[in-house]
Amino acid sequence: MFPQRLLVAVSPGREEARVLALARTLSALGARVTLAYVADVSPAVMGLEGLDPEEVRRAFQEAARAYLARVEERAREMGLEAETLYLEGPVGPTLVQAARGYDGVLAGARDHTLLGALLLGSVALYLVHHLDRPLFLARGELKEGPVGLLAEEGETGGRAFALALDLARGLGRPLRLLGAVPHIPPAAIPRELRADEAVIETGEVAEERGLVEHLTDRAWAEGVAAEAVFLRERLFSLLKEEESRLGLLVLPHHPQALWEEVAFPDTSVRAALHLHKPLVLIP
The missing domain is CATH 3.40.50.620 (HUPs)
Structure with missing residues (x-):
């Protein structure tokens, strides 16, 4: 069955445009789209001597929310009406947990060898292994x-x-x-x-x-x-x-x-x- 509610994972980078374009196509087919950005702030606030961890966390949160607002505006300019969802935590596990309220997930994917993906911690590979519902991967543009x-x-x-x-x-x-x-x-x-x-x-x-x-x-x-x-x-x-x-x-x-x-x-x-x-x- 075609997913009625689609969680779309967005992040800065060259995959963003492909993800939004595919999300727009799936929205036109009837999916209700939620754009989600996961901010993994924990590594950023560890080991920063002389800085207030809470101030650093707030700065990262503000930057993440600002990015999500820009993505929402860009989506609207493309003709994609979507809700937004701000999340915090390890990216892969957080997306898998959030996906429980959706019928499917759309994400981007970078080029990796399998070993490279394992060593670098590919989010797409994590979703492939742990998600229990349809996973759309924007591995390229949707062409004829x-x-x-x-x-x-x-x-x-x-x-x-x-x-x-x-x-x-x-x-x-x-x-x-x-x-x-x-x-x-x-x-x-x-x-x-x-x-x-x-x-x-x-x-x-x-x-x-x-x-x-x-x-x-x-x-x-x-x-x-x-x-x-x-x-x-x-x-x-x-x-x-x-x-x-x-x-x-x-x-x-x-x-x-x-x-x-x-x-x-x-x-x-x-x-x-x-x-x-x-x-x-x-x-």
Whole structure:
């Protein structure tokens, strides 16, 4: 279901314009937008010899509120009517807690490697791992092109399909259903298992292709033009290949522990770090 109440995290920087532009688009589709700025003042008031911590805190609070007022004015000039919300605390955890009163969150995202994001404390990566509702990431400008959806079975896949349908319908764009099964080179399979692996791989291909085609038919039945894309390659390779064709991309997301993410990066996390396209992650 398309989010009725959307919490939009804003912060100074080059991501601000992309975040506001995407927020305006989602507002036009029916979302009630709240612009939120989180001021993490605690590091600023520690270890400042000779200064009154409360005065420093008040100065940071005033600067943060002034920034939020400027963002609200800029949004209004863009045609985006929104409420504002001033918050204090560690940025990631504070946003996750505030999001409990909303149907989804929109945030910007900087370019990082996974290791860099872990070391530098990426807010976007924190939201990816801890948020329990749709996360819109303004990883690029919303340009022409269909709404892409990585096809998946199950409840998460169903929620992703429903939201992708709403976005395609609201934006007046076709839906592009994506599916992939990587090809396993015969040399990588032990000789005694090759016959069984061939049967298993054939079954996986048929199942994934059938899912993509089934969802495509469902989209047409819902009045949304759709096309199916199925390739024999790894999922992230498929997403990279499709990136330039899509307007935005909806991805089912299954949060993992950080150590698992480092060892076995999830496709949606890799997309959040590397694709330059508006993304929607559905947990």
